[in-house]
Amino acid sequence: xxxxxxxxxQPVRLxxxxxxxxxxPDIQVTFSYLKDTLDxxxxxxxxxxxxxxxxxxxxxxxxFVNNKPQTYIEAxxxxxxxxxxxxxxxxxxxxxxxxIGERGMTDMTKxxxx
Amino acid sequence: xxxxxxxxxxxxxxxxxxxxxVRTVHSFWAYYMLLWGIVWTIGFLATQLEPQLVNWIWxxxxxxxxxxxxxxxxxxxxxxxxxxxxxxxxxxxxxxxFNGVLYVFAIxxxxxxxxxxxxxxxxxxxxxxxxxxxxxxxxxAPMSIWLGAGVTxxxxxxxxxxxxxxxxxxxxxxxxxxxGVSVYxxxxx
Numbered sequence: 193x194x195x196x197x198x199x200x201x202q203p204v205r206l207x208x209x210x211x212x213x214x215x216x217p218d219i220q221v222t223f224s225y226l227k228d229t230l231d232x233x234x235x236x237x238x239x240x241x242x243x244x245x246x247x248x249x250x251x252x253x254x255x256f257v258n259n260k261p262q263t264y265i266e267a268x269x270x271x272x273x274x275x276x277x278x279x280x281x282x283x284x285x286x287x288x289x290x291x292i293g294e295r296g297m298t299d300m301t302k303x304x305x306x
Numbered sequence: 307x308x309x310x311x312x313x314x315x316x317x318x319x320x321x322x323x324x325x326x327x328v329r330t331v332h333s334f335w336a337y338y339m340l341l342w343g344i345v346w347t348i349g350f351l352a353t354q355l356e357p358q359l360v361n362w363i364w365x366x367x368x369x370x371x372x373x374x375x376x377x378x379x380x381x382x383x384x385x386x387x388x389x390x391x392x393x394x395x396x397x398x399x400x401x402x403x404f405n406g407v408l409y410v411f412a413i414x415x416x417x418x419x420x421x422x423x424x425x426x427x428x429x430x431x432x433x434x435x436x437x438x439x440x441x442x443x444x445x446x447a448p449m450s451i452w453l454g455a456g457v458t459x460x461x462x463x464x465x466x467x468x469x470x471x472x473x474x475x476x477x478x479x480x481x482x483x484x485x486g487v488s489v490y491x492x493x494x495x
Contacts, residue, residue, distance in 0.1 A: 195307075196309065201309075206321070210325060211325075214328040218388055219389070220386065220387055222385055285309065288311075
């Protein structure tokens with residue numbers, strides 16, 4: 193069973209990874225695109241990206257486009273894998289709770305009919 | 307680390323919603339196709355109704371399409387890019403160059419050869435569909451190949467079999483398929 197990832201579990205970082213993992217590999221997005229899509233402030237987004245970069249889950253590239261500084265962000269292979277495993281763990285938690293719920297209903301029915 | 311099933315559900319919903327939002331923006335080529343599908347359909351229909359105004363109709367339709375494309379590029383194009391040096395960046399730049407050369411040659415042929423309006427229509431349809439087939443082969447996108455081949459075959463049939471209704475035929479079998487494929491692609495995301 194895949195476990196929950198402590199770095200990605202934080203809600204803002206989970207949303208950042210959800211955006212980056214939804215892109216096909218080899219595509220980068222701008223800092224401002226992420227900021228607008230996730231409705232975050234520069235400082236908040238920057239801090240969480242730094243944490244993700246430290247963990248090796250995102251790659252940040254700074255460059256100039258038309259003489260203006262531009263920051264591009266992409267998910268690394270490790271980041272995509274970690275996000276997939278984290279999503280799988282979330283689904284397992286959900287499925288587990290549904291199975292427990294169904295089993296509980298079956299037991300209650302058996303008790304009621306016996 | 308423990309979380310409740312409700313929290314897991316909320317996180318999964320959030321992931322799904324964000325993925326849908328991103329993919330819609332990411333597939334901005336589909337918006338281009340939708341825009342040009344609308345331009346073609348309106349242009350072909352108008353030409354069928356008022357063939358004597360063909361130059362005016364296509365002059366204004368092409369300007370409308372180019373303005374729309376520029377707006378799409380400004381609003382969506384700058385937000386994402388292929389990673390420099392990646393295979394995607396290489397393919398994108400090569401395909402961009404290929405299209406540039408193709409359309410320059412198409413304009414050259416228009417200048418050199420005296421073509422009737424219907425032949426000009428067929429030239430644009432077939433050049434665009436040629437590009438669609440090449441893109442499909444290059445990027446391994448079967449839908450692009452089918453679109454290019456299907457529209458080309460239908461347009462050639464209309465050109466030879468129903469010349470009096472060619473523009474109407476082109477609206478139905480060249481313009482509408484672009485709209486259909488782009489809407490289908492956007493809904494799939």
